[in-house]
Ligand SMILES: Nc1ncnc2c1ncn2[C@@H]1O[C@H](COP(=O)(O)OP(=O)(O)OP(=O)(O)O)[C@@H](O)[C@H]1O
C-alpha cells in the first residue's frame with residue numbers, strides 16, 4: 094500500500110466524498126435492519142417466544158393464524174404421534190376493547206390451557222388461574238397504562254378481562270400487544286354463540302423429540318405441521334413486511350456496490366498514466382491489484398465504521414414504542430455486507446488495471 | 460552489465476498507418492559505456508528504448524539485457540527484469556503525484572519487496588547528487604520541470620541497474636545543469652559498469668558520451684568522430 098496509502102491522503106477530498114456516501118449507506122442499512130427487527134418483534138415476538146418447536150394448523154386452511162381451526166380431538170391425535178412429547182391447543186384472535194380510562198385497546202388474545210406448557214410465566218402478579226384472569230405483555234401495560242387489577246372490557250362480546258399478571262418480555266402479535274387468557278375465556282370471546290365451539294382452538298403447539306416426523310404427524314391428524322420459525326409467514330402481513338424490507342436492503346446493497354464500483358472505475362481511469370508508470374517501473378499486476386483493493390477496503394471499512402457509530406447514536410434517539418430494535422448480529426452483518434459488496438464493486442472496476450500498458454509511461458502518442 | 464540488440468526490427472500500427480519504427484537495428488553497449496542516440500523527432504528513438512527496456516516486444520531480432528534474452532522469458536520475468544535491472548528516465552518525466560521526491564525513489568525498493576526504510580540513506584544520497592536534497596519532501600506539483608527531471612534521473616539510478624535508458628533526460632534543464640546531469644550519468648556508468656543509453660537533442664551533453672549514434676527512419680548508424688556536432 095505504498096502508493097495507495099499516499100493517494101488516499103493526497104486525494105482525500107475525493108475519497109471523503111465516496112466515504113461519506115458509504116457511511117450514509119451504512120447508516121441507512123443499520124436503521125433498516127433495526128426497523129426490520131423492530132417490525133418482526135412487533136409482528137410475531139409472541140409466536141417466536143412460544144415454548145413450542147412445531148405448530149400444527151388446520152390442513153384445509155394451511156399455515157394461517159387468522160383462519161386455522163382445530164379441536165381437542167386434533168390435540169389428542171397429535172399428542173399420540175411418535176416423537177411428540179407435549180401437545181397443547183393455542184387460540185389466537187385479534188380483539189378490541191376498552192381500558193379502564195375508556196380508551197380503545199387493540200390486543201391479541203392468546204388462549205392457552207392454564208396447566209399446559211404454553212401457560213405464561215408472569216414477571217409481576219399471578220399467572221393464569223381464575224376464569225377471567227389474563228396475563229398481559231408489558232407493552233400493553235406501558236402503552237395504555239393498564240396494570241394489575243384493571244379490567245379490559247371487550248365491548249362486542251360484552252366480556253371482561255381481569256389483568257392478573259404482566260409478562261417479563263414484550264409479547265406482540267400482528268403489531269398489537271398480547272394478552273394470555275385461559276382457553277375457556279378465549280373460546281367464550283371467540284365463539285360467543287355458546288356451546289357450539291367449546292373445544293375449538295386455532296392451532297396445536299407441539300414439543301417434540303428427535304423421532305418426530307412433521308409430515309406423518311400432519312397427515313395422521315389432518316393438519317399442516319411446521320416449525321415455529323416457518324409459522325411466522327402465517328401471520329398476516331409478515332411475509333409482505335419482511336419481503337419489502339429485504340427487497341429494499343437488496344437494492345441498497347446493489348446501489349452500494351454499483352456506486353463504489355463507479356467511483357473506482359473513474360478513479361482507475363484517471364490513474365491510468367500512473368498505473369502505466371508503475372508497470373514500467375516493474376510493478377506486477379498482482380501488486381497493483383492488491384494495492385487498489387487494499388485502498389478500497391481501507392476506505393470502505395473506515396466509512397462503514399463511521400456510519401455504524403453515527404446510526405447507533407441516531408438509534409438511541411428513536412422514541413420508545415417505535416418498531417425499532419438493535420440486534421448486534423444483523424447490524425454488524427449489514428455493515429460487513431456494505432464493505433463486502435463495495436469491495437466486490439471495486440474489484441470489478443480495478444480489474445482493468447491489468448490491461449494498462451506500461452508503454453504509456455513513455456509518453457507521446459502511445 | 461551489457462545491452463545487446465541484434466538485428467532488431469519493430470513495426471508499429473497496422474494497414475496504411477504501418478510504421479517501421481526500428482529497421483534492423485544492431486546496438487551493443489558495453490559495461491560502463493555511455494552512448495548517445497540522436498535523431499529527428501519520430502525517428503524511433505523512444506521505440507529503441509522501449510524494446511531495450513522490455514516494454515515492447517520487437518517484431519524480430521534478439522535483445523539481451525545483462526545477458527538475459529528478453530524473447531526467452533515470460534511477461535512476469537520481463538516485469539521483474541524491468542524492476543531490478545533497468546533504470547528508466549522517461550521522456551515526459553513521470554513522477555507519481557502523491558509521492559514526495561524522496562518517496563519516488565523509495566518506491567522502487569518497495570516494489571522489490573525491500574523495506575524502504577533501509578534504503579533511505581541511498582535515496583538521500585542520490586537526491587544530493589542531482590542537487591535535490593533540499594526539496595526531498597516536495598511533491599511533483601511543488602517542483603519545476605527541471606527539478607522533476609532530476610528526481611526522475613535519481614530514481615533511475617536507485618536500484619543500481621545494469622542498464623540505464625534515458626529519454627531526453629536534460630530537455631528541461633539549463634546548459635550548466637544539463638552538463639552536470641550528463642556527467643552524473645557518465646560517472647555512474649563508468650563507476651558501476653552500467654550500460655547507459657541516452658536519447659538526446661542536446662548537443663551540449665555529447666562531450667560526456669563515449670559514443671554517439673544517429674537514428675533516422677528507424678535506422679541506427681554510428682557517427683564517426685568527425686561528424687559529431
Ligand atoms: N502506437 C503506435 N502506433 C503507430 N505508430 C507509432 C506508435 N507509436 C509510435 N509510432 C510511430 O513510430 C515512430 C517512432 O516513434 P518514436 O516515439 O520512437 O520517435 P522518437 O524518435 O522518440 O521521437 P521524439 O523525438 O519526438 O520523441 C513515429 O513515426 C511514430 O509516429
Ligand SMILES: [Mg+2]
Pocket residue numbers: 457504505506550626
Ligand atoms: Mg521519443
